[in-house]
Every structure is written in structure tokens, then in C-alpha cells.
Amino acid sequence: MDAILKAATKAFNPKKPKDTKAIEEFDRLIEKTPTLTVLNALNGLMKSSTTPPWVRSKVKEALSLVPLRPDGVRATLECVASVHPASTVKASEAAVPQKKGANITQEALKIASGVISVPPVTTTPKRWYSAIGPQLLALLDGDEGLDLARAAAYIIGFRILGDKELGATGTVGWRCLAAPMVNPISPPPALLEAGAAADGIVDTTKDRVLVRPGDLVTALHRLQSLLSLHPNPDLSSWLLRPMTRSLWALASWPAPAPLAAEKVCTPALELLKIFLRLMRSPQGILFFVHYLGYVGGRDKSNPEWIFKSTGEGLIQIVDARQPLGSTSTSVPGLTLEVMDQKIPKLLDLVASTFSDADISTAFLELFKKWLKSAGRLKEVDISAKQEVEQDPLSQLSEVKMLEGMIKWFPEKLATQPKHILDLVSQILAGAGDKPDDDDEFITVALSLLSMVITTPGFQKSRVDPEILTLIESSLDTLSKGPSDMSKTATNLRLLLLHRDEIDPDAPATTAPTDRQIKDRQTWSLAISYITEADAPPPVRAEGLNLISTLITSHSPVLDIPAILVLLSSLMADAEEFIYLRIIKLYTQLCNAHPRSVLRELTDHFVDTRETQALDTRLRFGEAILQVIQRMGETFAGDLAHETGNALVAVAGRRGRRPKTEARQLIEAKAQERRNREAAEAWEGEVPDMSDPATAEEKRKNEELEKILAGWDSKRGSEDVRVRASALSILGAAAEVNVAGLGRQVVIGAVDLCVSVLQLETAAEKGILRRAAVVFVMSFVRALEEAREKGRDLGFGFSKKAQEGVTRILRYVSETDNDGLVVQHARDVVESLENWQVVSLLPAEGARYPEIDGLTRLAGLEIDPERSAAGQDSAGSGSVRPRIEEVE
Secondary structure (H helix, E strand, O other): OHHHHHHHHHHHOOOOOOOHHHHHHHHHHHHHOOHHHHHHHHHHHHHOOOOOHHHHHHHHHHHHOHHHOOOHHHHHHHHHHHHOOOOOOOHHHHOOOOOOOOOOOHHHHHHHHHHHHOOOOOOOHHHHHHHHHHHHHHHHOOOOOHHHHHHHHHHHHHHHOOOHHHHOOOOHHHHHHHHHHHOOOOOOHHHHHHHHHHHOOOOOOOOOEEEOHHHHHHHHHHHHHHHHHOOOHHHHHHHHHHHHHHHHHHHOOOOOOHHHHHHHHHHHHHHHHHHHHHHOOOHHHHHHHHOOOOOOOOOOOOOOEEEEEOOOOOEEEEEOOOOOOOOOOOOOOOOHHHHHHHHHHHHHHHHHHOOHHHHHHHHHHHHHHHHHHHOOOOOOOOOOOOOOOOOHHHHHHHHHHHHHHHHHOOOOHHHOHHHHHHHHHHHHHOOOOOHHHHHHHHHHHHHHHHHHHOOOOOOHHHOOHHHHHHHHHHHHHHHOOOOOOHHHHHHHHHHHHOHHHOOOOOOOOOOOOHHHHHHHHHHHHHHHHHHOOOOOHHHHHHHHHHHHHHHHOOOOOOOHHHHHHHHHHHOOOOOHHHHHHHHHHHHHHOOOOHHHHHHHHHHHHHOOOOOOOHHHHHHHHHHHHHHHHHHHHHOOHHHHHHHHHHHHHHHOOOOOOHHHHHHHHHHHHHHHHHHHHHHHHHOOOOOOOOOOOOHHHHHHHHHHHHHHHHHOOOOOOOOHHHHHHHHHHHHHHHHHHHHHHOHHHHHHHHHHHHHHHHHOOOHHHHHHHHHHHHHHHHHHHHHHHHHHHOOOOOOOOOHHHHHHHHHHHHHHHHHOOOHHHHHHHHHHHHHHHHHHHHOOOOOOOOOOOOEOOEOOEOOEOOOHHHHHHOOOOOOOOOOOOOOOOOO
8 A cells, every 4th residue: 555655646746747657657566466455455545534635536547447457357346245344254365365256245246246347437348348258257157156156147147238238239248248158159140251261271171160169068158157146037038039049959959968968958958948938928839840950050941050069979060151162061951850859858848838828829829730731721810921831841840749739738738728619610610521631630629629628617608609509510410420530529529518517516607807817827827937946047036027017917816915925935045136026026015915015024024933044034124124115104003003013022132032042052062062072183272274364353353253143142032133123124114104103112112222222232232232323313303304394293302301312322422332333323412412403493384474584483482573563462552572481
């Protein structure tokens, strides 16, 4: 710090002429200093009050350019993580790179991402992203630790590619961060031309490799990490959509080698599942049937590049454009063998990603297409474009897919009985015209009809009478024919005739509306996305988004108790993107169901049965805070009183948690046993392997460890962090609607804060005392706001109570061992004194006559005009001016 300050003073002193040599020496000093060292030194100069302003500006400029260094991004992340208050990294660990990555909290990550994602004004976006892009992608590989990989995913996915200005297609952010992951999987034309130009001399005996196997593996791994570690559903759809065909070709690779299956096919299949679940369209099934034999390129019939296996068992991308005289590269076509290998893989993909309704819709589309090609469908959509004639293998692949869907998903195909019966009626109506050609179509139609009418809940009354009459007459005709299907037609005709008589006691049900059907499908899809054990993170996030759409649309299919139970069970999830979205869902639900939501959250925060972990309880506390802020002035009445009393009880000192105490005793005995075994192994005291460099640093670490240990509950008492959270929520509730809390809750909270400041003076209780002081500040703010608006709260802050609280706060500001408590106490004392003066003035909008610029003071009448006139307020008699002394 001294060297940098001395060099900056010499180089940038405004009182001296510009010294180019000194500026160069300053730049060299900054450049040759190790990254973490220069970060700590520059941060120290920025915080120092003795740093001159003109030096501070240069230090800030040098600090903003640190990420441009080869290790600048990682160093910036670790530096912010080590100095942020939420970090648990020791000071001794912050001085050297972390072997497993920095301990980066969500709060620290937001600060660091803002520094890294936006280029400073002193450099160009091209230079900035060209320097930080490779660093972020390298961190995304995961070799430097999961924390750094998750941080890189957040910066890339949310702060750069998630921003339209920074990461839209074609921008420098997209070229430096998205293109290195997308282009190796689906090469653009520019990459083809670059590959051709880079080769120089064309060797017609070998394949021209456009993407090496290692680059393809790296791109797939980075893309999977980006979309999984910090999922952004919109970004996932946007990145994966252009490469869907490539992912399908890799995921369905015929008979892959073990190495290719592990490093290429499996990641490609997971990415493909993410996209299909986010897309939620039956057209995806038809798309993959059309591209069943896709091997690469933009033109399926004449691709410019293809995927090809290597001798080592991996997959690469080669140029499929054959130069003159070249016979090395051949484009593989769709064969019966490949078709038999890929159809089961496609059916398995469909079963794991598509809903029943999507599967049924896709089946109907394929079925219609098959009937049209055979001339068996009478009603053809005249608005549809004339389809290009397909080759026999493509038609065969569609037929095989139809057969596979009937075999794999018989129960799922009956989810749209109306459309199926319509098609069946058209097929059976033409039966008998060409008996020899109709057997295949009639067999499929009878199978579909049997599947629909045997479905539980089928009712003839819901079927169109014309379609029902046509089917019954067609079955009667088939039952009298000589074919082998006559017996099947007879059985179906009898079953259809007596279907409603099979269960005569079944109550008649009302057919659901289209919206109810759609909302139920959305709800089922959301639940499957969230609860599936192997659901990737973007899919789970999309499941929560689907529930959010149902809540905001006030869907009648929502079961509020079931949603609350689901959200409460998910709150313990360790992923930030899960519990942060759940808190948002709670705030959306409270608009229509405030009582149910707030009581559910309060029960879990209080945790009477001691089933919740500490982090989970704190998350419920955050949800309570946001729900109260969302409710605003509607936070009142019995609900506010119940919530306030529960928070006061949690923040108090008399709670006892027997299960927690029993758990602590077990853990203490286990730790004592481990310490004893370690001492026996070392034959004495166990040496400390992580001693800091200085005695001062060791002392600070011991104090921090003591504070952290003191936060945990002692002898079954409430955890200090939960108590501080409860007081903080009470303070926010007071600012939102202090009248809603009620007199008893407010009195109890103020008394509790006074007791905390007087009795709980230990160092580990510092966060609790901070919350107590801040609550007093929030209470005073709420009273002042009510006074300004002329609201009568029904209670106030008596002069005696003010004097008592002020006296205690003054004492705390002079004696407390926590710097933040001292500063907060001083601020609150100053605010209380100012409020006492301001409260003597009339509230804004009060109707008092202005008298020469003066208005009425509380308890003191000033009316010089009346006194001069010698008239009393009634206009009669003479009175002398009077001064009233009031307490």
C-alpha cells in the first residue's frame, strides 16, 4: 500500500507537471504485483481516509481493470468473498488462492458479478469480454471448485447473456461467451469457411476436421454446467433451440463407444431433455421423427458438415463438402438398422419429457398424416400447405413410430377421446370399400376405439351423437362381415351399447371446461418437474414458474393447502434458485390467501416441533418479511397480532427446545470422543496446522470463532440468529403498519429490546443488540409517519418511556463492545432527540392559523393579533397576553 501510494503521489500529483516516466513506473508496479496482493492493497487504499481524492480516482481505475489479468476474474471473486460480511473465509485463507474455490455467498456473488459483468469506461467492451470470457469459461469447467463454477454460471447466464444489451445474439458478449459453447456443437457457416481457409492445402485423402473431439466434449460440459448450476429457463431455451438437431444426433448415436456414451451422448441427452421440457409442445415429437436420421448440417439431404466417429471412440465434426477428386467423406443415410436403433431411444425420450396430452396430440398428428398419405382421411384442412412427397424410409419411420407409441403408451393416447373417436369414425365409415386394403387401418381403428371406451370415466353422453351413431353403424356392418375382425367389432358394439350400464350407481359428472383441463395439465406438469428425482435444475425452476402462472391467473384448480405443503417441503433445498423462487410464490399467494400463507410461514419459523434446520428457519423468516411488506396496511387485525406475538416469543430469551438440547449433548459427546482419540494419536495436545502468520491475526480468528460458536443455541435455548431475524421482521412490520401490530405487541417488543440491550452484552449477542436498536429506530419512524399523516394509532411513545430508552441507548453507545451497535445507538439517540423536537410542531395538514410565520406549538397558544386587539377568542372583553408553561 505504501509503495502504491508513493508511486501514485509521484505520478498524479495535480500540483506538479505531468511526469510520463512516473506514470509508467506506477503502471509497472501495478502490473508486476501479484493479483491478490494488488487487490488487497488497492482496496485498502480505497477504504483509507488518508488517501487523497486524486489518488483515490487512479486507484479506483486500476482496481476496475484487475479482471483483465489472466487470473483477475477468480481473484476478484475470492477477494469480494473474503471481505464481504456474509463470508466465512478466514483472513488467513483470504491471502492465498483457495484450492477448492472461494466460499462465495449469494450476497457477495451479486456484488462481484456487478464488477465483472460490466466493462468500465476506461476500456472497450471487446477488450473486456475477450479477456474475461476465457476465464469465466475455464471456471465453468469446475476444475477450480464448485463454488467458482457456480459463480461463473451466474455471471454468464444472468448478468451477461441474460442481459439483452450485453449478451444478445451478435453482441461482443455473445461472441465471447455463448459462441464458444454453441459453435462446436452446431457450426455456423463462418466456422466452415474459417476451417477451410485454415487448412491451406486440401488433403483429399483425409477428412477435414472442423471441430475436434475434445472441443465438442468441452462445449457440451460447459453448456450443461451453465444451465444447471444457476438455471435460467429463458436462457436455456434460447441457447438450446438452434442446436436441437445436433443434440438429437449425438444423444441417439447408434451403438456409441463407452467413452462417447459417457462424454458426448449422455450430456447431449440431458440438454435435450431440458429443452423439450421447457418447450412443452407436441411438435417436438414430430420434429424428431422428421429428423430421425439426422447426422449434421443445415440441409438434411445435402449437409455441409456431419458428425463422425473417431478411432479413439469419440465424436468429431468433419466437412462433408467433397472437393474435386475426394472420396473420403460420405454422408450416412437412414437405414432400417439405424431406424430400429433410434426409434426406441426416441420413445424413451418422449416418455421421460412429454406430458400425456402432448403424446396424444403428436400421435393424432402422425396418425392423420398416415391416413392422408393412404387417402383414408375424408376431411382435409384446405388451409394446410401441400406436403412434399416423402421418401419411403421417412414414411416407414413414421409408421414404426406410430406402432411404438401404441405399444408403449396405450393409456396416454386416450387423453383426447373426442379427436380419436372422430378419426375412428372416418376410418370405419369407409370400411368395406376395399376389404383387402382396409385390414391394417381397421385393426388400428378398432384398437383405438377399444382403448377409449374402456378408459375409466368414459361416458357416452359426452360423445357427439353424430359420431356415436356413425361408429355404431360401422361396427354393426363389420360384425356381419366375413373378416376375422367381425368378432372384435361385435364385442365393441355391445360394450359401447351397454357402457353406461356397467356402473349405474356412478354419479353423473360435469364435463370440465377447457381452462380446467389446461390448468390441470399445467399443474400435473409442474408437479412432475419439481418432484422428479432426476429433474435437471432448469426444469425444476420451470416447474415453479408454471405454478406462478397458475397463481397469478387465479386458477380454480389450485389446492392452496397442497401448494403450501409443497412449498414448505421445498424450502429446505440448498439451491438458491429454488428457495428464492419459493419466497416469491409465497408473496404471490398472499394476495388472495394472506391468512393461510402467513400462518403457515409463522408455524415453520417458530418451529415448535423442532424439525427445521437453522437455514430453513431463516428462509421462512425472509418469506415472512416479504409477505408482510407485500400486504402493507392490510397487515392488521388478529392475523397481525398472532404473527407479532409469535415473533416476540421467538426473539425472547425464555424459550426452551428439548430436542435441540438432546441433539447438542450427543454432538458434544461425539466431539469429545474425537478430541480424545486425536490427543491419544498425537500423544499430547493436537497441534494447530492453520496458525496465522501473526499473533494479532490469531487473536482475531479466535474471537470470530467464539462469536460463531456463541450463535448456536446453548442448553436448548433459541438460536441467536433466529432471535435477531425475529426482531428484524418486527421492525419491518412496525414500519409497514405499526397500528396493525397493536399496542400489546409493540409494548412487548420495546420492553424486549430494552432487556436485550441491558442484559445480553456478550460479544456473540452483538447481532441481537443491533436488531434491538434498529427496531427502536423503526418504531420511531412509524410514529413520525403516522403523525405526518394525521393517523391516530391508539397508543404512543410517552415522555417517560422516551427518556428511559434514550438513557439506555446513550449508555450502550459509550460502553458496547460491538462497533455497529455503538454506531446504531448513536444514530437512534440523535433521531429520538430530533423526533422529540419535531413532535412539538403540528402535523402536516393540521388546520391552525398562521400568525406572522408562526404556528401553534403543542400546549402554547400564540396569537399576537388577538392580544393587540385586546379581545378574547369570543370577541368580548379585554384580556392581557398570557404565557402558559407546559410540561
